[in-house]
Amino acid sequence: MLKTILFLGAFTLTFISFSQYKEIEEVILIGKSVDSTRIYRLDEKRILAKNACDVGDLMRLFPGVQVTSYGGIGGLKTANFRSLGAGQTSVVFDYQAQSTTQSGATDLGLIPADFISEIAVIQQASTDILLPIKSKLSGTILAIQTKHQAATYKKNGLVGMQTGSFGLIEGFAFGQKRWEKLKISISGKSRFYNGAFPFTYNNGATQVHTTRKNNQVIDHYGMFSCSYTPAKNHLLSLGISGNSYDKQLPGAIIFYNEHAKQYLSGNELDFQLRHLYTGKKIQLKSQLNHQINQLTYTDSNYLNAAGFLKNEFHAQQTDGELQLKLTLTNKTSCLIGSSVRNEKLVAATLSLLPNRTVSESMLGITTNYFGVLNGQVGLLAYTANFSDKTAAKTYILPSVDWLIKRKQIAFGVAFRQSLRLPTFSELYYQQIGNNQLLPEKGSQFSLRMLHTYQRKRMIFQTIIQPFFAHVTNKINAIPSKNLFIWSIQNIGKTRAFGTEFSEQMNSRLGKGIIGMAVNYTFQYCVDITDPASPTYNNLISYSPLHSGGIELNYNWNSWRVFSQFNYQGKRYALNESIPANELAAFNTIDIGGSYRFEKNNRSFNIRMTVNNLTNKFNSYINFFVLPGININMKLNYEI
Amino acid sequence: MKFSILILCLLLIVGCKKETTKPTAEIPTWLKSGLLVLNEGMFQFNNAKLSWMNNADQSVNNDFFEQKNNRSLGDTGNDLKRYGGKIYVAVSTSSTIEILNATNGNSIKQISMMNGSTPKQPRSIAFYGSSAFVTCYDGFVDVFDTTNLTITMRIPVGQNPEDLVVSNNKLYVSNSGGLNFPNVDSTVSVINLNTLQEIKRITVGPNPGAIVCDAEGDIYVISRGNYAAIPAQLHRIETFSDTKTHDFTFAIQSMAIFQDKLLISEPNSIVIKTFNTLTESNNLINFITNAPITTLYGMYFSSITNKVYCFDAVNYSSTGYVVQFSVSGNYEKKYHVGLNPSKLIVYE
Numbered sequence: 001m002l003k004t005i006l007f008l009g010a011f012t013l014t015f016i017s018f019s020q021y022k023e024i025e026e027v028i029l030i031g032k033s034v035d036s037t038r039i040y041r042l043d044e045k046r047i048l049a050k051n052a053c054d055v056g057d058l059m060r061l062f063p064g065v066q067v068t069s070y071g072g073i074g075g076l077k078t079a080n081f082r083s084l085g086a087g088q089t090s091v092v093f094d095y096q097a098q099s100t101t102q103s104g105a106t107d108l109g110l111i112p113a114d115f116i117s118e119i120a121v122i123q124q125a126s127t128d129i130l131l132p133i134k135s136k137l138s139g140t141i142l143a144i145q146t147k148h149q150a151a152t153y154k155k156n157g158l159v160g161m162q163t164g165s166f167g168l169i170e171g172f173a174f175g176q177k178r179w180e181k182l183k184i185s186i187s188g189k190s191r192f193y194n195g196a197f198p199f200t201y202n203n204g205a206t207q208v209h210t211t212r213k214n215n216q217v218i219d220h221y222g223m224f225s226c227s228y229t230p231a232k233n234h235l236l237s238l239g240i241s242g243n244s245y246d247k248q249l250p251g252a253i254i255f256y257n258e259h260a261k262q263y264l265s266g267n268e269l270d271f272q273l274r275h276l277y278t279g280k281k282i283q284l285k286s287q288l289n290h291q292i293n294q295l296t297y298t299d300s301n302y303l304n305a306a307g308f309l310k311n312e313f314h315a316q317q318t319d320g321e322l323q324l325k326l327t328l329t330n331k332t333s334c335l336i337g338s339s340v341r342n343e344k345l346v347a348a349t350l351s352l353l354p355n356r357t358v359s360e361s362m363l364g365i366t367t368n369y370f371g372v373l374n375g376q377v378g379l380l381a382y383t384a385n386f387s388d389k390t391a392a393k394t395y396i397l398p399s400v401d402w403l404i405k406r407k408q409i410a411f412g413v414a415f416r417q418s419l420r421l422p423t424f425s426e427l428y429y430q431q432i433g434n435n436q437l438l439p440e441k442g443s444q445f446s447l448r449m450l451h452t453y454q455r456k457r458m459i460f461q462t463i464i465q466p467f468f469a470h471v472t473n474k475i476n477a478i479p480s481k482n483l484f485i486w487s488i489q490n491i492g493k494t495r496a497f498g499t500e501f502s503e504q505m506n507s508r509l510g511k512g513i514i515g516m517a518v519n520y521t522f523q524y525c526v527d528i529t530d531p532a533s534p535t536y537n538n539l540i541s542y543s544p545l546h547s548g549g550i551e552l553n554y555n556w557n558s559w560r561v562f563s564q565f566n567y568q569g570k571r572y573a574l575n576e577s578i579p580a581n582e583l584a585a586f587n588t589i590d591i592g593g594s595y596r597f598e599k600n601n602r603s604f605n606i607r608m609t610v611n612n613l614t615n616k617f618n619s620y621i622n623f624f625v626l627p628g629i630n631i632n633m634k635l636n637y638e639i
Numbered sequence: 640m641k642f643s644i645l646i647l648c649l650l651l652i653v654g655c656k657k658e659t660t661k662p663t664a665e666i667p668t669w670l671k672s673g674l675l676v677l678n679e680g681m682f683q684f685n686n687a688k689l690s691w692m693n694n695a696d697q698s699v700n701n702d703f704f705e706q707k708n709n710r711s712l713g714d715t716g717n718d719l720k721r722y723g724g725k726i727y728v729a730v731s732t733s734s735t736i737e738i739l740n741a742t743n744g745n746s747i748k749q750i751s752m753m754n755g756s757t758p759k760q761p762r763s764i765a766f767y768g769s770s771a772f773v774t775c776y777d778g779f780v781d782v783f784d785t786t787n788l789t790i791t792m793r794i795p796v797g798q799n800p801e802d803l804v805v806s807n808n809k810l811y812v813s814n815s816g817g818l819n820f821p822n823v824d825s826t827v828s829v830i831n832l833n834t835l836q837e838i839k840r841i842t843v844g845p846n847p848g849a850i851v852c853d854a855e856g857d858i859y860v861i862s863r864g865n866y867a868a869i870p871a872q873l874h875r876i877e878t879f880s881d882t883k884t885h886d887f888t889f890a891i892q893s894m895a896i897f898q899d900k901l902l903i904s905e906p907n908s909i910v911i912k913t914f915n916t917l918t919e920s921n922n923l924i925n926f927i928t929n930a931p932i933t934t935l936y937g938m939y940f941s942s943i944t945n946k947v948y949c950f951d952a953v954n955y956s957s958t959g960y961v962v963q964f965s966v967s968g969n970y971e972k973k974y975h976v977g978l979n980p981s982k983l984i985v986y987e
Contacts, residue, residue, distance in 0.1 A: 203685075205709040252683040255713045256733040256749070259756045301757050303776045304818040305798055534957040573684060576957045580686065580701070580977070623685060 037128060037374070038143075039448070039465070040064075040502065041120040044150075047113060049553065049562055051162070051592060051609040051632050053170075053191075055119065055144060056108035060549065060566055062121055063500035063519040064465070067108075068542065069620045072627050073168065073193045074217030074247045077109040081121065081140040082469045083496040083525035083543050084442045087420040088139030090132075094149050094225070094239060096272050097132040099291040099317040101343040104423035110243060110268075112221055114160065114172045115187045117150035119143070123446075124401035124414060126364030126376040127335040129276075129285045129325045133360045134339060137378040137397050139418040139442045147174055148185040148225040148239070154178050157639040165630035167194025181229045188222040195248070197627035200617045203255055212250055212625065214260055219245035233279055239272040252623035261300040268293045283325040291317045313347040315424070331368040337361065345424040350433070354424045358382040371404030371412075380419055384427070384435075395419055395439070403448065412448035417441070426475055426488045434488045443470045457508035462501075469496040469525075491529055494540055498523030501548075512556025520548035527575050535575040542621065544569035544585070561593040573622040586618035605636040664698030666691050666706050669743055674948075675703070675984045676961055677719035677728065678977030687716030687730055689744075690976040692961070701958075701977045704737075708746045712737060719982040722766040722785065726984065729773060734758035736773060738788055748788050752781070765803045765810065767832050772810055774800035780812055780828075782835060796828040796837055806852040807878040808832050813847035813860050814840075820865075827860055829881050839881050843874040851896050853916040859901060861891055871906065875919070887914075889921055895938040897947065902926065902938045909935045911949070911968075926968045932960070941985040946971070950980040 040062045052058045056077025059067045068086065070076040078086035086105035091098040098106040122141040125131050135141045147156070156176040163169050172189035195215030201208055223241035230236060249262040269292045277284040293315040302309035321339030328334060338361040345354050364376035378397035383390060397419060403412035422437040446467035453460040474492025503518040525543040527535045539545070546569035553562035566588050572581040592609030608631070615629040667673075672694040678701070680686035689712060691703040704712045713733030720727050725747065726739040736750040752759040752775065760776035770791075771783040779793040780800060797814025804811050809829055816824025826840040827847055844862025851859050858876035871892060875885040894914075895902045901914040903923055909932045912923035927949070936952035936959065947968070951960040959980045962973040 204705040204711045253685070254683065254732055255685045255711055256730075256735050256751065257714070257753075257758050259753070259758055261756070302818065303757075303760060303778070303799060305816075305822075534953060574681070574956050578958065580688075580958070623683065 037122050037125045038120040039123055039463075041118060044117045047116055047119065048605075049560060049592070049594065049607070050113070050564070051607050051634050052113040053162075053168075053632075054109045055111040055113055055116070058113060058119060059108060059142075061517075061519065061551070063463075063502050063521045063548070064467070064523075065121065065521075066543070066547065067620065069109075069626070070624045071215070071250065072195070072197070073109075073191075074195065074215070074219075074245075075109055075624065076107050078105040079108060079142060081142075082444060082467055082498070083494065083523055083540065084139045084418075084444070084469055084471060085420065085440065085474070087423070087440065087475075088418055088442050088471075090135035090138035090141050092131060092135045092141055092143045093241075093270075094144070094146055094272070095130045095132065095274070095287075096239070096270060096289050097134045097319075099293060099315065099343075100423065101315045101317050102293065102295070102313055102345055102424055104420070104426070110219070110221075110245065111144065112172065112189045112191075114189060115146045115148070115158075115174050115223070116144055117147050118145045120145075123416065123444075124374045124376075124399060126362075126374045126399075126401075127325055127333050127366040129283050129323050129335060129337075132287070132319075132339065133321055133323065133337050133362050133378075134319070134341065134358075136362060136364070136376065137360055137380060137418060139416070139420070139444065146187070146223070147176065148187065148223060155639070158636060160634060160636040162632060162634040164632035166197045166627060167192070168632065169193075183227045185225045186223070188220070190220045191217065193217040195250075197630070199625045199628060201253055201623070201625060210258065212627075213258055214248040214262075215250045216248045217245070219243060219247075233277055235274075235276045235278070237272070237274040237276070239274075240270070242267070242269040244268075252621075253625060254623075259301065263298045263300075264295070266293065266295045281327040283323075283327075285323045285325075286321070288320045289318070291315075311347065311349050313345060313349075315346075316342075316344045318342050333366050335362070335364040337364075343424070345428075350424070350428040352428050352435075354384065354428050356382060356384040356421075356424075358421065371402055373400070373402045375400040382421065391435075393438070405450075408452045408454075410448070410450040412450075414444070414446045414448065416444045418444075420475075422475055422488075426477075429488075432477065432487050437475060437488060438473050438490050440475055440490075441472045444468070459506050461504045463503075465500040467496075467498060467500070470494070474529075492527070493529045494525055495528050496523055496525035496543075498525075509554070510556070512554055512559075515551075515553045515555070517551040518548070520546070522546055535577075538575055538577040539572055541573055541575050541581075542571050542583075544571040546585075558596040558598075559593065560596075562591070564590040566590075568618075568620065583619075583622055586616060588616060588618070589613040601639075603636075603638045605634075605638070607634045607636075608632070664691075664693065664696075664700040666700050666703055666744075667693065670741070670986050673986050674961065674974075675719070675726070675744070675986065676974075676976050676980050677716045677982040678959070679716050679979040679981050680714065681956065681978060682715055682732060684978075685711055685714045685733075686978055687712045687714060687733075688977040689716075689719075689728075690961075690974075690980070691744075692974050692976075697972075697974075699974050699976060703744060707739075707744045716981075717761070718763045719984060720764045720766070721984045722771065725785065727764050727771060729761040729764055731760050731762060731776075732758075734760055736761055736764075736783075750783075750788065750790070762800065763802045765805050767805045767810065772803060772805075774803050774812060776800070776818070780810070780830065792835060794830055794835055794837060796830070797826050797840060798824040800828070801848050802850045804850050804852045804858065805832070806856045806858055809838075809878065809881070811850055811852075811858050811860075811876065811878075813843075813850045815846050815848060815863075817846060823865075825862065827858070827876060841876060841881060841883055843876070843883055844872050844886070845869055849894060851894060851901070853896065853901070854899050855916065857916065859894065859916075861894060873903075873914075885919065887921060889914075889923055893935070893937060895940055897938075897940040898942075902940065902947065904935050904938065909933075911935070911938065927964055927970075929970075930962060930964070931970060931973060932962055936979060937981045939983055943985045943987055948983055952979045955979060 059079045066080045068078045080086045091106035120143045158174040161171045170191040174187040176185040221243040225239040227237040246265045251260040271290045274287040295313040297311045299309040319341035323337035325335045341358045343356045362378040381394040383392045399416035401414040420440040449464045451462040471494045473490040476492045501520040505516045549566040570585045574581045590611045594607035597604045674692040676690040678688045689703040690701045713730040715732040717731040718729040728737040734752045738747045762774045773781045798816035801815040802813045812828040814824040823846040825845045829839040846863040848863045863871045873887040877884045890905045892904045892906045911927040913926045932951040934952045937950040939948045947964040949962045960973045963971045
């Protein structure tokens with residue numbers, strides 16, 4: 001690992017030394033102010049520089065976040081913060097919480113990275129009126145904001161295309177126009193990926209070279225939004241977004257049998273209508289959302305009487321919420337809000353047709369009298385109807401975050417309780433579903449230390465966050481009758497402690513600006529379900545002790561070069577920490593550069609990245625292989 | 640900055656953990672006086688393994704196949720049998736039959752069980768004369784020539800055939816239909832071993848699985864029901880008329896031949912009882928009541944060692960045990976093996 005870091009540093013510095021003849025345009029300083037809600041964030045420049053194909057690829061830049069990636073482009077990607085489980089992370093896309101009715105986690109691989117202006121990890125946002133209540137009561141919020149929300153130009157446009165290894169071709173466009181009271185934005189993207197990448201894996205002592213089969217992806221994404229100001233202090237927003245995809249599913253590598261013929265196709269449509277009143281001391285938000293998901297899974301090698309398997313799922317989620325924020329003094333504000341959500345799922349493979357109504361209410365307060373104190377109490381109640389039975393439960397979810405700042409140092413402490421409701425698949429899937437499941441309960445306690453140091457032409461920012469997390473009633477699928485008959489039970493308990501470390505540095509160097517971002521996570525997450533179990537106190541699966549990355553970049557004039565080193569430590573494919581389950585640590589190096597050309601307020605941008613430069617074959621999830629060295633090239637034209 | 644570097648170094652030092660690895664027992668060049676165990680592994684983990692347990696020093700090597708052959712057995716090992724000088728392993732998800740030299744464990748041949756690009760998913764193996772018979776989940780029994788190790792024909796049977804046994808010059812195949820749940824199969828196919836044709840299907844109960852033959856040639860088959868309202872049940876087939884003659888009423892999960900009895904385990908229990916195949920009484924006799932077993936995953940009686948071996952799957956995702964009992968049901972010892980042990984071969 002050390003050799004790789006040294007190589008990376010030397011490589012980047014060499015690159016820089018040949019490039020110092022350009023004029024400096026600006027020095028970009030990282031924020032001096034302390035944001036009490038966004039514990040980590042990526043801005044548009046860093047997002048664009050990565051040439052990422054989807055949001056899942058960007059998440060690995062955050063400390064504390066484990067991205068579970070089932071393959072490369074098109075593969076399912078979910079984010080798991082502090083080992084709480086992906087279901088405890090609420091993904092908020094332009095202030096709309098993404099539906100997790102069926103699977104419990106949002107597939108970040110389906111969200112394109114091209115139109116995103118900010119991604120932030122938020123843990124406490126008690127009085128942020130734009131964030132949904134559902135998300136504010138979850139373990140962690142992953143807030144994604146697109147250009148639709150952020151742009152303020154009168155006229156704004158973007159057209160681009162990307163091409164890359166293994167048959168990647170994509171095109172995208174974004175347009176926005178603002179009038180006095182009206183703003184309309186539209187964006188769209190289409191992607192085709194052949195996915196036939198070569199790879200190598202070890203079968204015992206035998207190394208096997210082969211090519212990924214059945215890995216094609218075709219997807220389309222579109223979004224329309226409009227905001228209108230009918231009167232002073234009032235803002236009406238309408239958003240409609242959707243995607244459609246057809247994926248081949250190569251699945252895990254099965255030794256001697258690479259004949260998977262599985263397919264997944266889906267269509268999603270989201271509607272959002274929001275009204276925001278902003279007065280001098282009052283803010284009032286009302287919002288209505290409706291999400292429709294249709295999913296079809298087919299397996300043409302399935303050995304049933306029909307000769308194939310086809311499962312269709314139709315999920316719907318409708319929710320409405322009202323939030324009122326009162327500014328009590330110039331240092332204190334409070335928020336009260338309530339939401340109601342109805343979830344439905346229709347599928348032949350479900351034993352019943354489930355219908356669940358969830359109401360969430362919260363009272364939050366933010367005060368700046370002594371540091372920044374954010375506190376909230378949430379009340380979650382749900383009623384689930386199935387067949388002739390009704391189940392109802394109510395939970396109280398407190399959380400608090402306190403941050404004080406003295407000169408260049410800030411210190412914070414946070415406590416948070418959250419719930420993850422069982423998904424409909426977990427509750428009702430035929431044979432294995434269990435309609436007696438209770439929600440998973442998560443608790444987090446964390447400390448936060450921030451240090452900003454500025455000297456001459458340099459600025460450093462350090463964030464250290466030790467944490468403790470505890471999950472009870474963890475929902476696990478376990479074999480019950482034999483290896484092929486599983487059922488889902490509330491049996492798990494996990495305990496995690498660790499530390500996230502983030503260091504960002506920017507400095508003027510020569511005629512440009514050099515930047516460095518280091519993130520490192522140490523986490524020790526163990527199973528504490530049953531002291532008599534052989535897995536007691538063993539690391540939970542896919543939870544490395546060490547993970548992190550180093551990003552180096554250099555900007556001068558219209559040029560930017562970067563290198564990114566990522567490291568995933570040793571982990572285990574099952575909860576028993578024995579050599580047979582061990583997955584070796586791996587690291588990847590990506591490098592890239594971009595050139596921006598501007599004329600008449602219009603810019604042309606060309607970016608190129610080489611991913612997995614050292615051509616190492618690896619996988620986050622056992623036998624879900626990722627591609628070796630690959631190249632992406634993207635062209636953008638902005639107006 | 641110094642502060643940050645100091646903290647980072649501290650974290651790295653704290654996070655580094657010294658690890659110890661247990662030494663692995665050596666595998667013998669020639670196989671004698673020991674047990675060869677098939678560990679099923681888990682679906683999509685490619686971790687089906689053979690364990691070798693050496694009687695002389697009680698050592699266990701859980702990477703027997705890999706060390707002998709420099710490659711893995713594959714995904715989901717389902718059956719292990721010895722016939723003549725060869726060992727046959729059905730590896731279901733990998734869709735292969737591994738054929739090993741029975742004297743040293745070296746691979747003789749790996750047969751890919753594919754029907755075009757569709758994996759046949761072999762499940763269980765039985766032998767008769769110079770032929771091996773393999774149930775394939777695509778609705779066939781494949782016939783192998785055990786001399787030249789080629790498939791000579793495919794015999795169509797019911798849906799998702801699971802287990803099979805030879806009796807009275809006929810082959811009895813349990814058709815589970817498990818992949819058509821809830822519309823499972825409920826029949827046992829009867830194949831004439833002279834003509835190699837299915838001559839009858841006998842309806843037993845939903846989802847037939849394990850099937851054995853007693854000393855008198857009678858067939859016992861478990862129908863596994865739907866794992867909920869319809870319980871598993873034992874049925875008897877008389878092989879002269881090929882008719883189901885009895886449905887037994889006691890609770891059952893799995894069974895194994897034990898002298899002139901059947902070892903019977905009950906659902907969600909680690910109590911093992913015996914069923915007398917001569918008297919065929921519904922009254923079962925307790926045999927093992929206090930076993931150091933977490934999850935009973937199978938049983939096997941060896942007439943060579945005169946021991947009963949039970950397979951403990953623990954929680955199905957942790958490595959398991961082979962637990963040895965005397966012929967009178969007394970616990971003797973246990974061996975720590977691989978994931979989900981289910982079959983074994985005894986070497987003298």
